[in-house]
Amino acid sequence: xxxxxxxxxxxxxxxxxxxxxxxxxxxxxxxxxxxxxxxxxxxxxxxxxxxxxxxxxxxxxxxxxxxxxxxxxxxxxxxxxxxxxxxxxxxxxxxxxxxxxxxxxxxxxxxxxxxxxxxxxxxxxxxxxxxxxxxxxxxxxxxxxxxxxxxxxxxxxxxxxxxxxxxxxxxxxxxxxxxxxxxxxxxxxxxxxxxxxxxxxxxxxxxxxxxxxxxxxxxxxxxxxxxxxxxxxxxxxxxxxxxxxxxxxxxxxxxxxxxxxxxxxxxxxxxxxxxxxxxxxxxxxxxxxxxxxxxxxxxxxxxxxxxxxxxxxxxxxxxxxxxxxxxxxxxxxxxxxxxxxxxxxxxxxxxxxxxxxxxxxxxxxxxxxxxxxxxx
Amino acid sequence: xxxxxxxxxxxxxxxxxxxxxxxxxxxxxxxxxxxxxxxxxxxxxxxxxxxxxxxxxxxxxxxxxxxxxxxxxxxxxxxxxxxxxxxxxxxxxxxxxxxxxxxxxxxxxxxxxxxxxxxxxxxxxxxxxxxxxxxxxxxxxxxxxxxxxxxxxxxxxxxxxxxxxxxxxxxxxxxxxxxxxxxxxxxxxxxxxxxxxxxxxxxxxxxxxxxxxxxxxxxxxxxxxxxxxxxxxxxxxxxxxxxxxxxxxxxxxxxxx
Numbered sequence: 001x002x003x004x005x006x007x008x009x010x011x012x013x014x015x016x017x018x019x020x021x022x023x024x025x026x027x028x029x030x031x032x033x034x035x036x037x038x039x040x041x042x043x044x045x046x047x048x049x050x051x052x053x054x055x056x057x058x059x060x061x062x063x064x065x066x067x068x069x070x071x072x073x074x075x076x077x078x079x080x081x082x083x084x085x086x087x088x089x090x091x092x093x094x095x096x097x098x099x100x101x102x103x104x105x106x107x108x109x110x111x112x113x114x115x116x117x118x119x120x121x122x123x124x125x126x127x128x129x130x131x132x133x134x135x136x137x138x139x140x141x142x143x144x145x146x147x148x149x150x151x152x153x154x155x156x157x158x159x160x161x162x163x164x165x166x167x168x169x170x171x172x173x174x175x176x177x178x179x180x181x182x183x184x185x186x187x188x189x190x191x192x193x194x195x196x197x198x199x200x201x202x203x204x205x206x207x208x209x210x211x212x213x214x215x216x217x218x219x220x221x222x223x224x225x226x227x228x229x230x231x232x233x234x235x236x237x238x239x240x241x242x243x244x245x246x247x248x249x250x251x252x253x254x255x256x257x258x259x260x261x262x263x264x265x266x267x268x269x270x271x272x273x274x275x276x277x278x279x280x281x282x283x284x285x286x287x288x289x290x291x292x293x294x295x296x297x298x299x300x301x302x303x304x305x306x307x308x309x310x311x312x313x314x315x316x317x318x319x320x321x322x323x324x325x326x327x328x329x330x331x332x333x334x335x336x337x338x339x340x341x342x343x344x345x346x347x348x349x350x351x352x353x354x355x356x357x358x359x360x361x362x363x364x365x366x367x368x369x370x371x372x373x374x375x376x
Numbered sequence: 377x378x379x380x381x382x383x384x385x386x387x388x389x390x391x392x393x394x395x396x397x398x399x400x401x402x403x404x405x406x407x408x409x410x411x412x413x414x415x416x417x418x419x420x421x422x423x424x425x426x427x428x429x430x431x432x433x434x435x436x437x438x439x440x441x442x443x444x445x446x447x448x449x450x451x452x453x454x455x456x457x458x459x460x461x462x463x464x465x466x467x468x469x470x471x472x473x474x475x476x477x478x479x480x481x482x483x484x485x486x487x488x489x490x491x492x493x494x495x496x497x498x499x500x501x502x503x504x505x506x507x508x509x510x511x512x513x514x515x516x517x518x519x520x521x522x523x524x525x526x527x528x529x530x531x532x533x534x535x536x537x538x539x540x541x542x543x544x545x546x547x548x549x550x551x552x553x554x555x556x557x558x559x560x561x562x563x564x565x566x567x568x569x570x571x572x573x574x575x576x577x578x579x580x581x582x583x584x585x586x587x588x589x590x591x592x593x594x595x596x597x598x599x600x601x602x603x604x605x606x607x608x609x610x611x612x613x614x615x616x617x618x619x620x621x622x623x624x625x626x627x628x629x630x631x632x633x
Contacts, residue, residue, distance in 0.1 A: 066587045068534055070397020123424075153421075219480075246481065251451065253480040292481045357399040366421045368462045369455055 003210040004244050005203055008237070013186055016043075017233045023047035032056060037289050042239050045285035046232050054281055061284035061313040064291045072361045073353050074294070074316035075346065076124040076156065077117055080325045081105050081144060083337065085130025087197030089183075091227065091261050091268040093323075093337045094130040096197065100335050104129075104136055109330045110147045116328035120320055120346045123363040124154040126179070128323075128337075131160035131199060138166055145173040154365040156221070160198065161208040167215035174370055179221030180208045181259065184228040185237035193228055209241065213249030220245065220254055221296070226279075227261030227270030235282060239289060255294035255316065256286055262300050262339055276305055280312060287313035299340040306342050307352060319349035377606050380577055382555050383471075383503045383524045385442065389414050390572060391602040392444070392557060394582025395432060396422070398591065405435040407585050411595035415442050417473050417580070420459055421449045425466030433467075444505065446473035451486075453493035460497055472497065473527070474506040483533045487514050491521060498522030507559055510541035512548050519554055526552065527580065529560035530571065534583045536563025539570055549575045565594075565601030572605025573613060 023044040031041035032053065044050060050057065082104035085094040093100070105113065117125060125148065129136050141159070148155060156177035157170070167178070184190050187202050194200045209220050222242055224234040242254055258279060261270040274282070286295055297306060297314045299321040306317065322328050323337040344352070350360040380387040393413040398404035408416055416436060424430045436443060445463035450456045453476065460472050474497070476490050477483040490506050491514065497504050503524045508514055510528035518526055528548055531537035538561060539545060549556050555577035562568050568579045581598055588594035 067536065067583065070583070070586050071399035072397060251478045251480070354400065359398065359400050361422070363424055364421055365449065366425075366459065366462075368459050369421065369449055 042289040057284040061287040084132035087199040126156040149174040177219035181223040223257035390578040392580040397586035401435040407591040407595040510544035525555040527559040531561025533560040538567040569605035
């Protein structure tokens with residue numbers, strides 16, 4: 001069966017780059033004037049040619065977001081279950097070659113973290129691990145779901161890519177959303193940054209959203225890391241991926257993230273830097289391109305940036321995040337995957353949102369919606 | 377003006393409201409009070425039914441406001457039936473806005489699953505108000521299945537585009553034996569007035585009020601528009617013509633005989 005790989009292979013990185021950089025102000029004006037935009041318009045909106053139109057883009061993005069999502073912000077928090085990892089990723093704190101203490105939470109430790117998150121008000125949790133299939137594989141996930149499921153309405157996961165049948169099993173156990181970022185769509189650069197481990201297989205990762213779609217997942221989160229390659233070209237390929245997925249797996253919901261690489265304990269310095277201005281351009285371009293997709297911003301970004309960007313198209317955010325297993329309650333002092341930037345508590349973020357006229361939404365799913373699957 | 381009856385309830389206001397997209401529960405409450413609405417939808421996925429202190433429910437505790445739990449988020453009849461039973465137990469009402477949209481992008485209602493769920497839920501004693509496309513045949517099938525009303529969309533949900541399905545709404549209103557509530561797409565008080573003028577029994581408005589610059593004032597504007605539209609319908613509108621009818625060039629010869 002056809003997957004995204006066959007679509008992806010019709011494109012050439014250099015040609016896409018050339019096409020984006022040759023977009024004109026006229027192309028941007030046309031894109032802004034249309035009632036609905038296609039992927040060529042998206043190229044124009046992320047092009048350097050669009051920079052003079054940033055305020056106009058921001059106003060349009062704000063209005064479109066308000067119409068679809070209202071004055072609300074979805075709240076979630078990551079729960080790191082393990083930092084064991086058999087991959088080498090040049091930019092990640094969990095990389096196999098980064099000498100650091102490794103830890104995988106036990107059932108009772110997970111429960112302590114769960115209670116800490118519940119006390120902060122969370123009802124949507126994002127489970128995160130590295131990739132260590134022997135110790136943190138399906139058996140571990142199944143046990144973890146037994147512990148976690150009764151306490152949250154919505155469970156997201158950001159772990160190693162799995163097989164379709166494995167996703168189906170986890171969906172049965174209550175999995176709602178999977179985040180799987182391609183990191184970079186530049187195949188050669190991908191190999192350089194992922195030299196060892198299962199993750200070095202570019203194509204297997206590329207077709208992961210297809211496996212999720214076939215498994216009938218509720219929501220898929222896409223994105224590329226900003227800092228590995230030209231963010232404009234990578235964002236185009238992310239948009240192409242979304243466009244393909246929306247047409248193919250039309251019953252699935254989608255979200256987009258824009259993770260800017262942050263320093264970690266191993267000391268990676270991003271090769272490509274995106275300015276705040278360009279990141280705003282990117283966020284607005286996404287919203288104007290796709291009025292319905294969820295846009296998410298994490299605590300990687302600074303408090304100042306987050307305070308201002310919530311009105312520009314963002315629909316979900318995390319707060320008070322810990323990126324180390326046990327970081328909330330079990331072992332708060334351990335090493336993190338990356339340094340978070342916005343360290344405010346969920347309560348402080350909620351107050352900030354309310355001051356700006358937004359309601360923080362903690363619960364937007366009901367566990368009962370997932371039960372019919374289990375009762376047959 | 378004539379009151380509206382759906383199942384065993386009488387409504388003096390023909391404006392139904394929603395509770396999503398507001399900036400705070402306080403603003404939501406004030407807007408719904410200003411609208412005069414007596415029926416307001418509550419998304420099951422947004423409320424914590426186990427929690428008696430749930431903010432949304434707390435702010436809807438007024439004697440004249442009836443809650444209409446909706447199944448927003450479910451994708452099949454099976455999920456809807458399960459969620460409906462939970463809502464009935466938790467919110468102590470057998471009223472249900474049945475929403476089944478397998479398409480999370482445009483939230484288009486699934487006619488086949490909606491019909492199946494209506495048949496099953498009617499047998500379980502629910503008062504069902506299904507959200508559907510403006511499909512006249514589906515409306516008749518739902519009537520046979522025991523629906524209490526029909527809620528055809530005016531335009532895609534949240535689009536504020538008005539009565540884009542006008543021609544089909546006219547047929548539905550003409551044929552229906554149950555109340556017709558135009559849901560989704562109503563973006564301005566004039567759209568609401570238009571729906572009532574043409575004989576719709578009520579409208580449901582959410583986005584247009586919730587995301588207005590001043591939601592409370594907009595709620596009041598909708599209240600007035602709905603009253604005006606209904607009053608005009610009851611007063612019987614004059615015929616519309618495009619030009620004066622001074623001469624009858626094709627039949628004038630009859631007078632010359």
